[in-house]
Amino acid sequence: ESGEAKAYPLRILNWHEIVNDVVGSRPVAVSYCPLTASAVVFDRRVQGATTTLGVSGLLYESNVLMYDRQTESLWSQLAGEAVTGERTGTALTVVPSELTTWQRWRKAHPDTAVLSPETGYTRNYLRNPYASYEDSGGVMFPPSRRDSRLEAKQLVLGVSAGRTHKAYPLSEIVLAGGKISDRLGGVAIEIEGDRRTARLRVASGSEGANEVVATRAYWFAWAVFHPDTALWRFRMPKGEGPSPAAKDIEVVEVHDYWSSITGPLVLEPEADPFSRGGLYVVSGTIKNNSQRPVHHVRLRFDLLDAEGHSVYREEGFNRAAEAMIELERPLPPAPGEIEAIVPIPPGGTDTYRMIFIGEEIPRFDHPRVTVLSATP
Structure with missing residues (x-):
């Protein structure tokens, strides 16, 4: 509202979690909880007086509990209100903010101020103390x-x-x-x-x-x-339907499993694979039922929810024609840089495989493989 822009790097907030500051004429508390990845900016004016917020060292539902230094009431960041103490039930006013990259922020606000790493504390702000937690699928508390x-x-x-x-x-x-x-x-x-x-x-x-x-x-x-x-x-759009030639290609096997970089991901019977990260693999076999060789087959891989709606989609080729992926790039490789494509003979079969990165896909129920086209 004052036109003043200020930026607060997460690499500093990861260590300190709260910064008390003034933007324009408004006293604010910039808060970040690494365990819940939540950033919230609050107006520090409470019941007509300006307060100062600090980190209590306590958690509620894995989220940081702040305290005000005037009454020592505890405040939940994500609830936005005091949960114990003299000010229980009092809500803080949330100040609109944006969590973005430094590059985008600086482009939009070239005159911005930015919190200095010269905080007076001995911290290595180039190191993220929560890196392993962010990369894992588990919740600490x-x-x-x-x-x-x-x-x-x-x-x-x-x-x-x-x-x-x-x-x-x-x-x-x-x-x-x-x-x-x-x-x-x-x-x-x-x-x-x-x-x-x-x-x-x-x-x-x-x-x-x-x-x-x-x-x-x-x-x-x-x-x-x-x-x-x-x-x-x-909801993914339905997209284009299969080409006429696709009817000659039959999907005869579909397998799916979760894997890690080094091999299959072994899970307990009741374990939730979506909370474990890793790779989701869809593989199987297709058969050429036509009377002529097929140079390559384009396949669509849909991840469906329980109602059969596609929530994620990728396209690929049969294994013998995976070089087509390189040929379709904006800058095709030079001749000889990719493996030769081996056509599928009449009555012959080939395999296929699509690998999804677990952390990039939404929760789904089962896969579907569709033949989009078959090129002689």
């Missing part, structure tokens, strides 16, 4: 309830419009082209994002627009603090 609609540590942009809440998985925003429009609590909103960051835009002049706030967080954390949250899902 499991929440009291678990919402299985997404994997626990899938990043979402949680949006609240008054008492209406909705989560937008960042990976699915990417599938939608990186930009979506929606309505929440009667307010038109627009979200742009990538796999790590997202920003919210609210239609100017919309009634209730001032009540709309957004927070990026892990799904498990957003869901436990907002148990009635709606969940936005991206």
Whole structure:
């Protein structure tokens, strides 16, 4: 509101979690909880007085508990209110903020100030103390309830419009082209994002627009603090149907399994593979039922939810023709740099394989393999 722009690097917040500052004339507390990947900026004015917030060292539902140095009341970051002490039940005002990359922020705000690493503390701000936690699929301190609609540590942009809440998985925003429009609590909103960051835009002049706030967080954390949250899902378009020649190619086997980089991922019978990361592999066999050789077969791999809707999609080729992937790139390889393609003879078979990176795909129920085209 003052036109002043300030940036607070996560590499510093990872160590200190709260910065008390003033932006324009507004006293703010910039908070970040590494365990829930949530960044929230609060107005520090409480009941007519400016307070100072600190890190209590305590957690609630794996989320940081702050304390104010005036009354020592404890405040939940994601609940946005005091949960114990003299100020129990008092809510903090959330200040609109954006979690983005330094490159994008500096381009939009060339005159920005930025928090200096000269904090007075001896810390190696080039090292992320939570790197292994971020890369794992597990939660250090499991929440009291678990919402299985997404994997626990899938990043979402949680949006609240008054008492209406909705989560937008960042990976699915990417599938939608990186930009979506929606309505929440009667307010038109627009979200742009990538796999790590997202920003919210609210239609100017919309009634209730001032009540709309957004927070990026892990799904498990957003869901436990907002148990009635709606969940936005991206539905893949149906896309093009198979070509006439595709009818001559039969998918005779479909296998799927979870794997690690070094080999199969061994899970306990009740284990949830979506919480373990790794690779999801779909493989099998196709058969050429035509009377002529087929040079290559294009296949579509859909990951379907329980209702049969495609929630993620990739395309590929049969194994003997995987060199087609290189040939279709903007800068094709030089002759001799790729393996020769071996046609599938009449009545012959070949295998196929598609590998999905576990952390990049949404939760799904089962795969489907479709032959899109067969080129002689």
